[in-house]
Amino acid sequence: MEQANKENFTSTIGEVKSALQKLKQVNKIFINGFHKNIEFIEEVNRLGGDVTDKDARNIVRQLHIKDYSYSTYSYLDYNWNSLLMVFEYNGNYTFDPLEDDKQPVTLEAVDIYIKIDIDNEFNEGYAAMSFHNPEFKLTHPYKDYPIEKEDF
Numbered sequence: 474m475e476q477a478n479k480e481n482f483t484s485t486i487g488e489v490k491s492a493l494q495k496l497k498q499v500n501k502i503f504i505n506g507f508h509k510n511i512e513f514i515e516e517v518n519r520l521g522g523d524v525t526d527k528d529a530r531n532i533v534r535q536l537h538i539k540d541y542s543y544s545t546y547s548y549l550d551y552n553w554n555s556l557l558m559v560f561e562y563n564g565n566y567t568f569d570p571l572e573d574d575k576q577p578v579t580l581e582a583v584d585i586y587i588k589i590d591i592d593n594e595f596n597e598g599y600a601a602m603s604f605h606n607p608e609f610k611l612t613h614p615y616k617d618y619p620i621e622k623e624d625f
């Protein structure tokens with residue numbers, strides 16, 4: 474049986490820029506409780522860090538057009554045909570400590586595959602459908618796109 478919506482495509486620079494601007498303005502970005510996301514969270518937990526929706530929001534707000542990889546559409550029944558954009562965050566990030574009396578945990582050169590639900594008909598927030606280590610090498614069609622002032 475053929476799975477619908479499995480094709481990947483490249484969104485235009487304008488579409489990626491628009492999505493990033495929208496994502497940088499929202500306060501609700503949550504990490505979906507899928508298995509791979511939970512594994513990533515548990516990996517950071519073992520190091521003493523606490524991964525929360527706040528971290529997803531903070532990391533998404535640091536993304537630029539050059540971090541974009543590809544787009545696809547959701548094949549999940551409850552999310553059918555929502556636009557999903559894939560980005561790769563690669564950099565240092567400090568997670569709050571898992572325990573109150575401990576120090577924050579900074580991971581250097583953390584590499585995160587982020588698939589974000591861009592369309593949300595109820596406008597109640599945006600989901601990081603995937604928020605975990607990449608399982609394969611991602612290509613970046615706009616890797617040479619300059620970072621602009623308004624990106625910050």
